[in-house]
Amino acid sequence: MKALKIATRRSALALWQTEHVAARLRAAHPGLQVELVPLSTRGDEILDRSLATVGGKGLFLKELEEAMLRGEADCAVHSLKDVPMDLEGPFVLPAVLERADPFDAFVSNVHASLDALPAGAHVGTSSLRRQAQLRARRPDLLPIDLRGNVNTRLGKLDAGDYDAIILACAGLQRLGFESRIRQRLEAPDWLPAVAQGAIAVECRADDAATVAAVAVLDDTDARACTTAERAVLAALEAGCSAPVGALAEVVEGEDGLELSLRACVAAVDGSFDLRRSVVGPVEDASRLGARLAAVLLEDGADALTPLSPAADPAPVEPSTPSNPATRPEQRPPVRDRPRPPDPAGATGDHPLAAPDRRPEPDSTERAL
Numbered sequence: 001m002k003a004l005k006i007a008t009r010r011s012a013l014a015l016w017q018t019e020h021v022a023a024r025l026r027a028a029h030p031g032l033q034v035e036l037v038p039l040s041t042r043g044d045e046i047l048d049r050s051l052a053t054v055g056g057k058g059l060f061l062k063e064l065e066e067a068m069l070r071g072e073a074d075c076a077v078h079s080l081k082d083v084p085m086d087l088e089g090p091f092v093l094p095a096v097l098e099r100a101d102p103f104d105a106f107v108s109n110v111h112a113s114l115d116a117l118p119a120g121a122h123v124g125t126s127s128l129r130r131q132a133q134l135r136a137r138r139p140d141l142l143p144i145d146l147r148g149n150v151n152t153r154l155g156k157l158d159a160g161d162y163d164a165i166i167l168a169c170a171g172l173q174r175l176g177f178e179s180r181i182r183q184r185l186e187a188p189d190w191l192p193a194v195a196q197g198a199i200a201v202e203c204r205a206d207d208a209a210t211v212a213a214v215a216v217l218d219d220t221d222a223r224a225c226t227t228a229e230r231a232v233l234a235a236l237e238a239g240c241s242a243p244v245g246a247l248a249e250v251v252e253g254e255d256g257l258e259l260s261l262r263a264c265v266a267a268v269d270g271s272f273d274l275r276r277s278v279v280g281p282v283e284d285a286s287r288l289g290a291r292l293a294a295v296l297l298e299d300g301a302d303a304l305t306p307l308s309p310a311a312d313p314a315p316v317e318p319s320t321p322s323n324p325a326t327r328p329e330q331r332p333p334v335r336d337r338p339r340p341p342d343p344a345g346a347t348g349d350h351p352l353a354a355p356d357r358r359p360e361p362d363s364t365e366r367a368l
Contacts, residue, residue: 002032003035003036004025004033005035005036005037006018006037006074006077007068007072007076007077008037008133009037009038009062009064010040010042011149011150011179012150013171013269014077018095019036021173022036025213025214025217027224028213028217032044036323037072039063040063041059049289056336060082061076064078064202073208075202075203075210075214076201076202077200077202078198078200079193079196080199082228083195083196084099085230085234090205094201094214095200095218096198096200096216096218096219096221096226097199097200097201097222098219098222099225099232100174102169103185103190103281104167104190104196105167105180105182107183108164108176108182109157111182112165112182112183112191114185115294117138118161119141122142122163123143123162124144124145124146124157124164125153127193127266129191129245132268132270133264133273135270136270137274144161148155149264153165154177166185169181170196171195179200187262190245192247193245193264194244195230200226200300201214218238222287224250224283226284227286227289228259228261228286228289229246229247229263230289231288231290232246235290235294236289236296236301244264244266245266248260248272251279253279259281259284261277261279263276263296265296265301274299274304276295276299293356
């Protein structure tokens with residue numbers, strides 16, 4: 001193989017990630033000519049509505065996949081968190097690169113941390129997962145919708161539209177904005193999106209030459225961790241609209257390396273925040289993810305209906321302000337906390353508020 005064309009979205013972050021992959025491919029295959037094919041996707045163009053209402057994560061892939069099918073590109077680079085659980089068409093992911101910082105970042109020009117925000121502060125994020133954890137941790141804050149690329153979101157914060165915003169650490173770091181991070185929102189109190197911080201390369205399954213060329217970039221640990229996290233999401237039958245967070249890490253166990261996997265399922269209104277974790281062999285990543293999803297369903301997640309595409313929740317008005325210093329482990333268990341009203345758009349047969357059966361907030365088990 002002498003040349004390779006890589007399809008990419010046009011955003012600054014997408015271009016950075018694709019240039020990173022291109023550089024890695026050139027280093028792995030001396031003499032390889034790599035060309036970028038920038039494209040615009042529907043996900044980039046629709047900025048006035050939540051992705052959950054217009055088709056979900058697949059909106060960032062379709063145009064890139066069509067370019068591969070037409071022969072205009074040999075592969076495509078994605079943020080793995082934007083890739084649906086099941087790829088449509090004859091596509092595979094031969095490479096998941098070494099993972100960057102998986103956590104979310106609290107960004108503010110005034111306030112040093114999430115707990116330092118005053119009651120009623122406006123926090124910008126369009127992620128239902130972030131909204132759910134934000135409301136569970138600080139029910140006195142107002143999550144406000146925020147779309148656009150990293151630069152656009154930072155610009156809206158700087159213009160005074162928000163008191164703070166929540167972004168991915170990896171995106172900020174890759175674009176040179178690490179200094180804007182005031183606080184890393186870390187596990188176990190706060191869980192990131194499934195596969196956040198990981199870059200994946202997609203190819204046609206029948207293009208053996210490209211698959212082989214790209215596969216050399218695959219990172220074993222990143223593959224295992226993201227496989228486990230994606231297995232949780234797949235088993236929960238959740239998608240872009242379901243507030244699910246997960247984080248897998250390869251850790252040193254008593255008998256060698258193990259995979260530590262955490263996940264949470266939450267209601268957008270913050271009334272339900274169920275967290276569970278499991279530890280097991282790294283080579284059983286997919287099975288561990290399925291097992292953890294089963295535990296979550298057994299312990300109460302089955303009673304929480306994912307957000308339907310027609311339901312786009314508005315911010316819940318704050319009630320009694322909470323103590324900003326209160327950490328999640330100091331709050332009473334979920335089952336003992338008063339239940340706030342369902343968010344707007346969550347009425348009907350399957351509201352998003354917590355079920356009558358209230359679980360204990362956290363537990364860990366070892367997979368057999």
